[in-house]
Structures are given as structure tokens and as C-alpha cells.
Amino acid sequence: MFWSECEMCIDHNQLKQLYKSEIGAFYQCSSKNCYWLEFAGEWHPLKVSDFLFFKKEIDSIDLLSMLEDPSRTSDLAIVQSYRAKRCFLLNVHEILQLRELLRAARFMIELNSVLHERLQQQLI
């Protein structure tokens, strides 16, 4: 149900872009209170808590182990968010790109919080 509600965000152009890079973009939908991750041509809606958790999962991938391990199984990392439609199959390069995207998105989200705080102070 969450995904179909969120898909209305795209249809109605209600997305505000927070960050864009070569491999993807991150958006906020203030009408459904969710985020959208566009990555490798796919769109993924994320509730706030899912985004925070997903970012931690991506940040915690042990890249050094992946690089040092010569076995084929370590070529890819599989990351699943329970409410995402798909799981992510990522190589090292993609992990680094996604990390950068999510970190930048997080920074923009925090910046928005700071601005809200300052504006709130101005109003009082």
C-alpha cells in the first residue's frame, strides 16, 4: 500500500530534488512524507526510518574484505530493505557511488533541519 501511495508522488510531480549525481538522485515527497531514491535507472520509495537504516546498511559494508577476498562471492554485496520492491546487488564501485549519494542526501536533509530551526527562531 505504501508504494502505490508513494507512486502518486511521481505522477503528480510532487518531488523536490535534494541531490543529483551521475548515477542517481534523491528526492523528498512532502505530501506523502517519504523519500525517493533514483539509482541505476530504478526508483525506490523510502520512509524516513527506512532511509536511515538503509544508509547505515550501505555504510557498514566491509569494502576492504570484498577487495581482499579473491572468491567470486565477494564480488557483489546484496542489500535488502524489507519495504523496497527489489534488493540491491552492488559491486564495489556501485557501493561507493551509492554511499556518496546517500551521504549527500543526508547532508541536504540535515541542512534543511538547520534552516527550519533558524527560521523557527526568527519567527519567535
Added chain:
Amino acid sequence: MKDLLRLKTSLKEEIENILNEQIKVEAHSSAIYLAMSSWCDDQGLDFSAGFFEKQAEEERNHMMKIFKYVNDRGGRAISPEIQNIPKDFESFRSVFELALEQEMHVTQQFNNIAEQCMKHKDFVTFQFLQWFLEEQIEEEYVARRILDMFDVIGEEGTGRWEIDKHVQKVSYSEE
């Protein structure tokens, strides 16, 4: 643009992470005390076994206090993995020495969290920590006092039995 992040949680990411680390520390403490209890029971030191069982329960309660706080503030508390719990201890005295070291480590952890709270101006969490900081005075005192008993009474003869008998009577009073 709506501030979705603050609608969800009042905790900064760094504070949430450090609180989740502390949840793990408290859970680890609880498991170590349980191991000590079992060892003491095995050695026939009934009162010490009871003392450590009670300590294990207390540490778990501390963990749950922090756990609930993180969730109450909109964060996500992580149920911790516990590893590296000793199954054997060198001696009766070494068990209490380890208990004191453990408590001092916990105190230091809370000091670090308090420092981070000040740094990030999270005075609500800083206020929440006060109870734990006061609690650590008692925990360290009790652990030290019991170790003093080993010096005062000694373990020779019926010494171990005497120490074991008095362990649960040690308590902290502010006056």
C-alpha cells in the same frame, strides 16, 4: 520543504549511534555478570552468585532504559549481539577485580556520551544520562568495597566463606 527528519526523530545520528553502542555495553555487562554468577555458584559461593545474578538483572534494566529512550525519541534501538563472554575466571578475587574494571569502563562510556551530548547541544539526552552517572557512583563504590574486604578479611582459612557472606551486605549511602 518539510523537515521530515525531525518529524521522525529528535536524536542526532551521532547520539543515536553512541546510545546504541551503550546498549551493547550494558548487555555485555549483564552477560559477564551472569557468567560470574554461574562461576561463583560452581565454586560454592552462594551469596556471591546471588549478588552477581542481581547485578546481571540490573545491567539488563539499564540496557532497557536506554533502549526505550532511543525508541521514545524516534530513533531505532538495536537489539545487541553479545560476544566474548568468559566462561572461567582465575580466582574469587579476580572476579571482583573484573567487576570493578567493568564498572569503570561503563562510567567512562557514559562520560563519553555526556561529552558528545554537550558537543551536539543535546541537553535532553544529557539530562537523561544524569541518572546513569549517579548510578555509576554506587556501582563503583560497591565493587571497590568488596575488593577491600579481600584485604581486610583475607581468603585463608574461612576467609572466603566470610567474604562471600558479607558481599550482599555492601551498599552505598550518600551520607
